[in-house]
Amino acid sequence: MRGKYAKLNIDKTYLITGAAGFIGFHLSKRLxxxxxxxxxxxNLNEYYDVNLKKARLEIIENYDSFKFICADLQDKEALEKVFIENKIDIVVNMAAQAGVRYSISNPDIYIQxxxxxxxxxxxxxxxxxxxxxxxxxxxxxxxxxxxxxxxVHHNVDHPISLYAATKKSNELMAHTYSHLYELPTTGLRFFTVYGPWGxxxxxxxxFTDAIINDRPIKVFNNGKMKRDFTYIDDIVEGVVSLLNKPPKPNKEWNMHMADPGTSSAPYRIYNIGNNRPVDLMEFIETIEEKIGKKAKxxxxxxxxxxxxxxxxEVDDLIKDVGFKPETNINIGIGKFVEWYKEYYQR
Structure with missing residues (x-):
């Protein structure tokens, strides 16, 4: 279901943090x-291949209306300078230390x-x-x-990784600022994003890299997993559909039956997911089909x-902006494999 294409106010200036990252790059290019x-x-950190980040950046630096700043959110002075030198209207924070498992072995990085x-x-x-x-x-x-x-109306007080705990903390911190300072904030819970430039x-x-290079793939939980795989274009469309719709206080919010997804402050949370869990083994079979080779x-x-x-569940997203992610894995994986082969010349 498409709210396609969501109206953007081209008179506004958008700051996108994490602009060289997977989602930040695609969102920047769309805008x-x-x-x-x-x-x-x-900050072009080395969590994964910096050359991939630079290659993404090369594409969006070709636009006259794009300006890149290499800086870290932890550097408050550098960040303040960005806002002093540019009249920014809307901020989209895609910068973060990602990775569930990496957070278990490197907790300090996630806090910072x-x-x-x-x-x-x-x-x-x-x-x-x-x-x-x-x-x-x-x-x-x-x-x-x-x-x-x-x-988003469920309680989420039992994270099982530090990465998850930091994301939950972000939602709580945002709510505090929405409540105290009437700063409109919208948190987006992304579900297993995939696609070209991933x-x-x-x-x-x-999986794709291992299969093409004749290495075995690691299949966790013996393949008994399901993920709500969400294609990158759907993620971007969901974000864009909400950019120019800052939340308003929910006048019906009741502190005696506190709804976690809304608030008496200008604060909202949305899921952006495909609304269709896929078996991990089906996911792998689709990759094998697109590559034309069986995985070890x-x-x-x-x-x-x-x-x-x-x-x-994406009911709130549908109700508020008329958009529902819909790209199936057959299409999405096919586009990723095409990109991988072209980028790595395989």
């Missing part, structure tokens, strides 16, 4: 294609990037009268929840921090 002015910020960095951004947004702060949360916040599909630490990239599989137990299933 630039629409004629918007985009300030892109990224996802908590300290986000606090700096909140502070600067409220002092610069930003019209709307949109930020990436994650389906990982649902943690030990077993009620399916996952709803991250090398994600399953689709790992190494079956392993469930990893720490992982959950067996994710499933997004």
């Amino acid at each position: 630039l294609d629409e004629g918007c002015t985009v300030i892109g910020l990224d 990037s996802n908590i300290v960095g986000f606090l700096n951004l909140l502070e600067i947004c409220r002092h610069n009268n930003i019209e709307h702060l949109v930020y990436a949360s994650s389906s990982s916040v649902y943690g030990m929840n077993i009620n399916m599909p996952f709803s 991250r090398p630490d994600m399953a689709l990239f790992l 599989k190494e079956f392993l137990p469930l990893q720490d921090g992982d959950v067996p299933m994710t499933y997004a």
Whole structure:
């Protein structure tokens, strides 16, 4: 179901943090294609191949209405300078230290990037009268929840990775600033994003790379997993549909029956997922079909921090902006494999 294409205000200036990242790059390109002015910020860290980030950046730096700033959200002085030198109207925070499993072995990085960095951004947004702060949360916040599909109106107090805990913290921090300073904030819980230019630490990239290079793939929980795989174009469309719709206080919000998804403050949370969990083995079979080669599989137990299933309820997204992600894995995986082969000349 398409709200296609959501109307963007091209008179606004958009700051996108994490602009060289997977989602930040695609979002920046979409806004630039629409004629918007985009300030892109990224620290180009080495969590994964910096050359891939630079290759994404090369594409969007060709637009006259794009300006790139290499800076880190943890550097408050550098961040303040960005806002002083540019009249920014809307902020989209896609910068974060990603990775569920990496957060178990490298916890300090997540606190600095996802908590300290986000606090700096909140502070600067409220002092610069930003019209709307949109930020990436994650389906990982649902943690030990077993009620399916996952709803933004469910309680999410039981994360099982530090990454998930930092994303839940972002939602709480944003609510505080919405309540205290009337800063409109919208948190977006993304569900297993995939597609061209995707991250090398994600399953689709790992599987494709291993199969093409004749290495075995690691299949966790013995393949008994389901994921709500969401194609990158659908993620971007969901974000764009909400950019120029800053939340308003929910006048019907009742503190005696507190709804986690809305508030008496200008604060909202949305799931952006495909609303159709796919078996991991079906996902792998589709990759094999698109590559034209069978995978060598190494079956392993469930990893720490992982959950067996994710499933997004997107009723609020449909109701508020008329959009529902709909790209199926047959199309999405096909586009990724085409990109991979072209980019790596395989």
